[in-house]
Amino acid sequence: MRIGFIGLGNMGSHMARHLIHAGHLVTVHDTRPEAAVGHLALGARWADTPAECAADAELLVTMLPHPRAVEAVLLRGGAAEALPEGSVWIDMSTSTPAAADRIAAEVLDRRGVRRLDAPVSGMARGAEAGRLQIFVGGTADDFRMCLPVFETVGDPDKVLHVGPLGAGYSVKLMINLLWFTHLVATSEVLAMGTKAGVDLGVLRNALLASPAASHFLEHDVLSVLVDGDYDDSFAMALACKDLGLAVDLGRDVGVSTELSALVEQIFRRSRAQHGDLAGEMSPVRLYEALAEREFRLPRPEEALLSTA
Numbered sequence: 689m690r691i692g693f694i695g696l697g698n699m700g701s702h703m704a705r706h707l708i709h710a711g712h713l714v715t716v717h718d719t720r721p722e723a724a725v726g727h728l729a730l731g732a733r734w735a736d737t738p739a740e741c742a743a744d745a746e747l748l749v750t751m752l753p754h755p756r757a758v759e760a761v762l763l764r765g766g767a768a769e770a771l772p773e774g775s776v777w778i779d780m781s782t783s784t785p786a787a788a789d790r791i792a793a794e795v796l797d798r799r800g801v802r803r804l805d806a807p808v809s810g811m812a813r814g815a816e817a818g819r820l821q822i823f824v825g826g827t828a829d830d831f832r833m834c835l836p837v838f839e840t841v842g843d844p845d846k847v848l849h850v851g852p853l854g855a856g857y858s859v860k861l862m863i864n865l866l867w868f869t870h871l872v873a874t875s876e877v878l879a880m881g882t883k884a885g886v887d888l889g890v891l892r893n894a895l896l897a898s899p900a901a902s903h904f905l906e907h908d909v910l911s912v913l914v915d916g917d918y919d920d921s922f923a924m925a926l927a928c929k930d931l932g933l934a935v936d937l938g939r940d941v942g943v944s945t946e947l948s949a950l951v952e953q954i955f956r957r958s959r960a961q962h963g964d965l966a967g968e969m970s971p972v973r974l975y976e977a978l979a980e981r982e983f984r985l986p987r988p989e990e991a992l993l994s995t996a
Contacts, residue, residue, distance in 0.1 A: 706840050747775065803826065
């Protein structure tokens with residue numbers, strides 16, 4: 689299949705590589721030509737512009753950091769006008785239904801180009817392993833046609849058709865919003881409990897044994913508690929962007945977002961304090977400051993030594 693791929697960032701670079709290895713004829717474009725060096729060595733073709741990348745594509749995949757970039761590539765970059773009639777645009781960016789609808793209304797609808805929104809979860813590690821979760825919005829027929837492509841870059845058991853156009857964007861934003869909310873709530877609880885004199889490990893074990901247990905508390909927060917790793921693979925600038933999009937979606941559909949807006953404010957405060965490139969779990973550091981201690985558990989080997 690002839691595939692145009694635009695956006696060779698931390699995740700897109702791995703995704704494009706998997707498509708090349710699967711035997712597709714892949715043409716790539718990025719604002720940084722150096723990002724494509726490895727792909728060209730594997731047999732991909734380089735396009736100087738988004739329009740050139742789209743011109744001969746049966747599928748055009750965009751994997752970009754925000755809706756403005758998507759609109760820039762499709763509209764001002766000419767990709768939407770260049771797509772052949774009958775082709776499919778798959779946007780795998782974390783974006784919004786409104787942005788894609790504007791592009792469709794301006795160009796795609798009159799050109800007979802179909803589209804799917806298919807944002808992903810799994811971070812750069814999942815992209816590198818080809819085990820991403822993918823949430824696809826669009827018609828069932830278009831989903832089935834593109835399923836082999838999705839299964840090339842994602843975990844076949846976690847490629848989900850979640851509804852009509854726009855549903856993929858919405859599901860991804862809700863997943864991110866709930867995860868960020870878990871992060872803030874967990875951090876606040878750990879700060880209060882430890883400041884009140886409860887041992888961090890005892891508090892976490894008690895929470896995990898209770899109805900308040902969560903995947904975040906059991907697994908995700910361990911990167912901080914054990915390794916002091918605040919996950920620099922996903923920057924605070926992107927986390928704040930996603931939270932802003934989620935709050936915007938709530939406003940667009942008429943749902944009150946008091947809690948979501950507060951979580952967004954906390955993330956923006958962390959971004960201001962720790963920087964745009966700080967890891968997405970940096971808000972934990974705000975609560976460590978309140979607790980006057982870092983949240984750290986002994987490594988398993990250290991725990992064994994302490995009991996020897």
